[in-house]
Amino acid sequence: MEIVPLPLLADNYGYLLIDPATRRAAVVDCSEAGPVLAEVERRGLRLEAILSTHHHYDHVGGNEDVARAIPGIRILGSRADAARIPAITELLDDDAEFEVIGSRGRAILIPAHTSGHLAYFFPDDGPSVFSGDTLFAAGCGRLFEGSPAQMMQSLGKLAVLPEATQVWCGHEYTEQNLRFAHDLEPTNPDIIAKRTRVEMLRQNGRPTVPSTIGEEKRTNPFLRCESAELRRTLLSRFPDLSTDSTAIFAKIRELKDNFRG
Numbered sequence: 001m002e003i004v005p006l007p008l009l010a011d012n013y014g015y016l017l018i019d020p021a022t023r024r025a026a027v028v029d030c031s032e033a034g035p036v037l038a039e040v041e042r043r044g045l046r047l048e049a050i051l052s053t054h055h056h057y058d059h060v061g062g063n064e065d066v067a068r069a070i071p072g073i074r075i076l077g078s079r080a081d082a083a084r085i086p087a088i089t090e091l092l093d094d095d096a097e098f099e100v101i102g103s104r105g106r107a108i109l110i111p112a113h114t115s116g117h118l119a120y121f122f123p124d125d126g127p128s129v130f131s132g133d134t135l136f137a138a139g140c141g142r143l144f145e146g147s148p149a150q151m152m153q154s155l156g157k158l159a160v161l162p163e164a165t166q167v168w169c170g171h172e173y174t175e176q177n178l179r180f181a182h183d184l185e186p187t188n189p190d191i192i193a194k195r196t197r198v199e200m201l202r203q204n205g206r207p208t209v210p211s212t213i214g215e216e217k218r219t220n221p222f223l224r225c226e227s228a229e230l231r232r233t234l235l236s237r238f239p240d241l242s243t244d245s246t247a248i249f250a251k252i253r254e255l256k257d258n259f260r261g
């Protein structure tokens with residue numbers, strides 16, 4: 001399938017999934033109906049499904065309008081969040097397998113940003129994962145409904161996917177995330193190289209997605225709690241900080257919440 005990022009609202013991404021042979025399409029995270037339906041029309045597609053990663057308004061705000069415009073459209077989401085995902089028709093548990101536009105997908109429950117957050121993994125297409133507001137390029141989501149330990153566990157479920165898996169996340173936060181990553185690991189060559197690449201893309205108004213799982217392991221501080229340089233930076237600033245991985249992770253999250261780099 002073909003994957004097309006759709007910039008929505010201020011800095012959200014929805015993603016059109018297209019089967020080029022049949023012109024069938026699905027959309028991951030329909031923040032708003034207008035631009036999604038316009039793109040579907042412009043490309044001559046038949047929109048068959050919405051996949052919602054989590055219940056926040058900037059990810060499901062268009063569900064009701066699309067359901068009204070296309071009666072019978074499938075709307076997939078987390079069973080744990082069923083009451084909070086508008087117009088949901090298919091309730092998915094952790095590890096649930098499903099099929100959209102002829103592609104095989106698997107839901108992965110990754111709570112912490114919200115308690116029912118799902119990622120959607122497509123093993124035969126890329127492979128690709130849609131990580132919503134849990135794993136961002138060089139960052140992770142805020143902990144609105146979970147603990148640092150829970151977020152670590154959720155990110156761990158994505159980190160074990162094949163290294164080449166393309167990561168399509170919910171927001172364009174990459175440039176600022178990398179400034180933060182660079183502050184913690186000033187000599188990490190992968191972070192330095194990616195910063196240059198990402199700044200160039202943004203200057204040209206281009207999306208920085210997709211990343212890959214391998215790239216995230218090399219550049220994302222939230223997957224790098226064991227990095228010696230990152231630990232040195234933190235312990236030089238906070239000498240009393242515990243060296244336990246969860247404590248390191250919690251500190252990184254707290255610093256990121258307040259980072260104005």
Ligand SMILES: [Zn+2]
Nearest residue numbers: 054056113133
């Ligand atoms: Zn969110």
